[in-house]
Amino acid sequence: MSLPSVSIHYRRLPDRREIFNQLVLEETPECTVTFLRSAELPRPVRAGSRIILEPGAPVIWFTFPGRWYDVGRFHLLDGTFTGFYANILTPVQMEPGRWETTDLCLDVWVGADGSIELLDEADFDVAVRSGWLDPETAAKARDAADHILTSARAGAWPPDPVEDWTLGRARSVAEEQADGRRRG
Numbered sequence: 001m002s003l004p005s006v007s008i009h010y011r012r013l014p015d016r017r018e019i020f021n022q023l024v025l026e027e028t029p030e031c032t033v034t035f036l037r038s039a040e041l042p043r044p045v046r047a048g049s050r051i052i053l054e055p056g057a058p059v060i061w062f063t064f065p066g067r068w069y070d071v072g073r074f075h076l077l078d079g080t081f082t083g084f085y086a087n088i089l090t091p092v093q094m095e096p097g098r099w100e101t102t103d104l105c106l107d108v109w110v111g112a113d114g115s116i117e118l119l120d121e122a123d124f125d126v127a128v129r130s131g132w133l134d135p136e137t138a139a140k141a142r143d144a145a146d147h148i149l150t151s152a153r154a155g156a157w158p159p160d161p162v163e164d165w166t167l168g169r170a171r172s173v174a175e176e177q178a179d180g181r182r183r184g
Contacts, residue, residue, distance in 0.1 A: 006097060007098050008092075011100075023037070031161060040055070043055070045074075069144050070086070083110050083111035084162060086107060087103060106120055106124045
């Protein structure tokens with residue numbers, strides 16, 4: 001049986017758009033798990049001075065219908081798990097094969113080393129001052145980030161099923177899908 005893929009149309013304020021194509025590993029009413037085998041990045045992603053995602057590294061993404069964030073399980077190119085990255089974004093509009101969302105500039109990092117950080121607050125402030133985010137949306141973004149930070153500090157974050165999807169599991173499901181296509 002072949003698993004579907006999804007085309008994620010991702011708006012970055014004020015007017016940039018990116019499209020990410022990812023393999024859908026699992027769909028439940030609570031969460032859809034997708035896999036990006038190789039992150040196409042111009043440079044490594046950092047949290048402070050630490051590299052948390054390298055160009056070409058795999059990412060497992062968790063999208064929760066109706067929530068103001070998604071979660072990435074980040075790795076280095078060699079597969080080393082670095083932590084959980086929460087994008088604060090508009091609730092994803094999910095249609096079969098195509099999703100749409102807008103990045104709201106704030107991000108939360110929960111490192112494998114136990115570090116917890118709010119990222120990109122300066123970008124968020126620029127978006128608010130520039131009028132790219134209306135006050136209601138900005139408040140929802142801030143509330144989502146604060147909720148994640150508070151929950152992470154209390155040891156109650158990330159949400160299920162994020163901890164269950166290791167890189168090995170994601171690769172195994174992706175390989176099973178590829179084997180099914182070759183046989184079909």
